[in-house]
Amino acid sequence: MANSERSADHVHAALSERIVAGTLRPGDALTESGIAEEFGMSRTPVREALHRLDSEGLVERGPRRAFVVRRMSVADLRDLFETLGEIEAICARLAAHRMTEIERDALTRILADDNGHYATVNARFHDALRRGAQNRTIAALLDDLNRRSLPWREASFRGSGDRIGQSRDEHRAILQAVLARDGDCAATLMRAHMASSLSAISEMLLAEAHA
Known part of the structure; x- marks a missing residue:
């Protein structure tokens, strides 16, 4: 079972990256x-990976119930990130008041140990913050x-420009608001942070469309 799960994770990660990058x-x-033939495995983990992609909105059922890559428009992503931004903002506000000192x-x-995969x-x-x-x-x-949003959020860090540097600055500002127990400020900064992520993704999609 563990090997099957790892295989499904591998296929899911590979297909997610191709879809978001526009290769698919x-x-x-x-x-x-x-x-299954490409990855040298049985259909079971492939089927699991496809169902996960379906739940994330990256693929959908096409003719004869086969999976096809879903068209994800900027409007679709705006709706997703707008919702995500509001929930993350509430989370940041509560965390500012409820987090323990530990x-x-x-x-x-x-953030101090930010020396790995961003x-x-x-x-x-x-x-x-969620916890x-x-x-x-x-x-x-x-x-x-x-x-549903993780593949797009990760892809934004692979695009052009300095999205990683901008995101680091936004995280530091959110951290300072949380440490100051300023829930309203933390929420406002988090909402802006998620809007910046959407902007980076939209620019990436626009660049792909003109490639």
């Missing part, structure tokens, strides 16, 4: 047999939205 275009067919120290250290650092920072909000309903909502 909207309408392209994704056949279980073809993918949790605040851990949040600070995540997408991982980004995910850890947001996850620490610090101490609200299980919000946590469940974010889990779903994160599954």
Whole structure:
């Protein structure tokens, strides 16, 4: 079972990257047999990976129930990130008031130890705020939205410009608001942070469309 899960994770990550990067275009067919042959594995983990991509909105059922790459418009992404931004803002506001000193120290250290894969650092920072909000309903909502947005959020760090540097600055500002227990400021900064992510992704999609 563990090997099957790792195989599904591998296929999911590879296909997600291709879809977001535009290597796989909207309408392209994704056949279980073809993918299984490419990755040298059985259809079971491939099927699991495709169902995960479906739940994230990256693929959909096409003719004869086969999976095809879904067309994700800027409007679709705007709706997703607008919702995500509001939930993340609520989370930041609550975390500013509810995080313990130990949790605040851990949040600070995540940014201080930012010397690895930035997408991982980004995910850890947001996850620490989610846990610090101490609200299980919000946590469940974010889990779903994160599954659907994560491939796009990671792709934004691979685009042109200095999105990583900008994101670091935004994280530091959010951290200072949380440490100051200023929930309103933390929420406002988080909402702007998510809007910046959407802007970077929109620019990436526009560049791909004209490539």
